[in-house]
Amino acid sequence: MFRRPTSPRRLLVSAIAVLSVLAVGGTSIAAAGQSDLARVRNATAAFHDLGAAEAAGYGPFYICTDEPGQGAMGQHYVNGALVGDPTIDPLAPEALVYQPKRGGGLRLVGVEYVVFQADWDALHASRPSLFGRQFALVEAGNRYGLPAFYQLHAWIWKPNPSGMFNDWNPRVSCP
Numbered sequence: 001m002f003r004r005p006t007s008p009r010r011l012l013v014s015a016i017a018v019l020s021v022l023a024v025g026g027t028s029i030a031a032a033g034q035s036d037l038a039r040v041r042n043a044t045a046a047f048h049d050l051g052a053a054e055a056a057g058y059g060p061f062y063i064c065t066d067e068p069g070q071g072a073m074g075q076h077y078v079n080g081a082l083v084g085d086p087t088i089d090p091l092a093p094e095a096l097v098y099q100p101k102r103g104g105g106l107r108l109v110g111v112e113y114v115v116f117q118a119d120w121d122a123l124h125a126s127r128p129s130l131f132g133r134q135f136a137l138v139e140a141g142n143r144y145g146l147p148a149f150y151q152l153h154a155w156i157w158k159p160n161p162s163g164m165f166n167d168w169n170p171r172v173s174c175p
Helices: 008-048 050-055 117-123
Strands: 058-067 071-079 095-100 106-116 136-138 149-154
Touching: 008 050, 008 106, 050 058, 050 071, 058 095, 071 106, 106 117, 117 149
Parallel strands: none
Antiparallel strands: 058 071, 071 095, 095 106, 106 149, 136 149
């Protein structure tokens, strides 16, 4: 069967139409992600005040954690009741991440979502995910002395040049 050649103009119009659909779709996905993160910022804004975080059930966990050459995770304040719950609520992160300030005090820089693997896997067929990102698995025998757990960091209060959801932030340090 003979097919008439497509004109350069028709190719250009088709290409523009496809790119427009992709651009609009990509923008809406990115906007939805930013909207979700803005809601998390609103939900955690009060925790810039460490007293408010403690009143909400968060307390210090482990030590300020850093990794030479990669940055730090900072000092975690964890809400044990939320960690013990096998659900993930983006507006109620299990951990708040603080950076120690020179001269004392802590600055809220991010959040972390945590759920024990056994609890999650008992109810779900796949890993948890938020903001279009799959949680990482931290195996048992970890530095924290915890059973295996899934986790996802979100650097919502301090930009991370390694990526919003990277575990380590080179702009964060421990004393």
